[in-house]
Amino acid sequence: MRTHNIALLPGDGIGPEVIDAAMLVLEAAAARFDFALKTQRYDWSCQTYLDTGRMMPADGIERLQTHDCILLGAVGWPAKVADSVSLHGLLLPIRKQFDLYVNMRPHRLLAGVDGPLRAKDFDILCIRENTEGEYSGAGGRVHQGTKAEVAVETAIFTRHGVERILRYAFEKARQRSGRLASVSKSNAQKHSMVFWDEVAEEVAADFPDVRMTRYHVDALAARMVTHPETLDVVVASNLFGDILTDLGAAIQGGLGFAASANLNPAGGGPSMFEPVHGSAPDIAGRGLANPAASIWAGAMMLEHLGEVAAAEGVIAALEATTAAGQTVTPDCGGEASTWEMAEAVAQAIR
Numbered sequence: 001m002r003t004h005n006i007a008l009l010p011g012d013g014i015g016p017e018v019i020d021a022a023m024l025v026l027e028a029a030a031a032r033f034d035f036a037l038k039t040q041r042y043d044w045s046c047q048t049y050l051d052t053g054r055m056m057p058a059d060g061i062e063r064l065q066t067h068d069c070i071l072l073g074a075v076g077w078p079a080k081v082a083d084s085v086s087l088h089g090l091l092l093p094i095r096k097q098f099d100l101y102v103n104m105r106p107h108r109l110l111a112g113v114d115g116p117l118r119a120k121d122f123d124i125l126c127i128r129e130n131t132e133g134e135y136s137g138a139g140g141r142v143h144q145g146t147k148a149e150v151a152v153e154t155a156i157f158t159r160h161g162v163e164r165i166l167r168y169a170f171e172k173a174r175q176r177s178g179r180l181a182s183v184s185k186s187n188a189q190k191h192s193m194v195f196w197d198e199v200a201e202e203v204a205a206d207f208p209d210v211r212m213t214r215y216h217v218d219a220l221a222a223r224m225v226t227h228p229e230t231l232d233v234v235v236a237s238n239l240f241g242d243i244l245t246d247l248g249a250a251i252q253g254g255l256g257f258a259a260s261a262n263l264n265p266a267g268g269g270p271s272m273f274e275p276v277h278g279s280a281p282d283i284a285g286r287g288l289a290n291p292a293a294s295i296w297a298g299a300m301m302l303e304h305l306g307e308v309a310a311a312e313g314v315i316a317a318l319e320a321t322t323a324a325g326q327t328v329t330p331d332c333g334g335e336a337s338t339w340e341m342a343e344a345v346a347q348a349i350r
């Protein structure tokens, strides 16, 4: 039987609850579609940091390297551990070490989910550069605390980095509607973003079947609200993609629904799948968390593993559950617990 080897990183807060919920659904899909999931759970979290002074053991990356994929819940316990420590101790090293340069997030309304917009019929796939750009971390501060203080944060755009994210986005657009929105701000940022636009035009020449439209990021943000149905694949730099995907999460009904894949399409290490939301300490441990985002992330993982029918089955079952509206969590207007909603989705698969 086909067996996929998955590392589970439940993390903090609602992380373990939504990972258990997602695994209930993924196991149902495995049984129904004839494959096996071999899972290994790593309880690396802020508690690990409090106990050992590290978010993960020194050989954490090597241990993760042995898996096909990583499914992550959420990391963060701000009352006990600074967010900069938890983020830099676990999430960012994984993204960096495995060169997970594509951050992909689907934004559409599941049936039965209303969302804040009048427009309901949109299906946007945001592709964010995940390794360089505005979040490269290059810079520094001098004369701290004085009137002469200076802070510099340098955005780094390499041809290697820009070209590979654009190529990935063009491939995705080719598989979908053939439309691609490339996001920049080349009127104001005359070096990095003019460069981005130039590389986009170069790559476009290799994809004559894809119609690329260039947008400035501010105009695209407005378009996502006023005419989201005109967009399909959207590709953006690290910072612009970060902001646009929070907007995307908002228009699809909130953080309870937004899912994310961190991919290295070249392979060589595991890709990582996660809900967009954090550890939600305000609702942790009470069964209130919406498991839709982590279930959707799990479906993206199955698709990445080549289990396309199972991935579609999971999304269809999730959508059947939200459409029926009987067994959904409080953030979608229901009374079900995290586990009960996941059980309804698993039942729809079975």
Ligand code: NAI
Pocket (backbone or CB within 6 Å): 073, 074, 075, 076, 077, 078, 083, 091, 255, 256, 274, 275, 276, 277, 278, 279, 280, 281, 282, 283, 288, 289, 290, 291, 293, 331
């Ligand atoms: P958050 O996403 O944890 O929560 C924001 C709000 O959304 C809260 O009111 C929460 O109750 C609600 N919410 C989140 N997920 C939900 C779900 N599945 N169902 C229902 N409601 C949900 O963001 P916040 O509060 O800014 O951060 C909390 C901690 O999470 C921090 O330590 C932060 O650093 C960390 N964080 C971790 C991320 C990750 O591991 N990828 C991403 C974002 C934040």
Ligand code: MG
Pocket (backbone or CB within 6 Å): 242, 243, 246
């Ligand atoms: Mg963000």
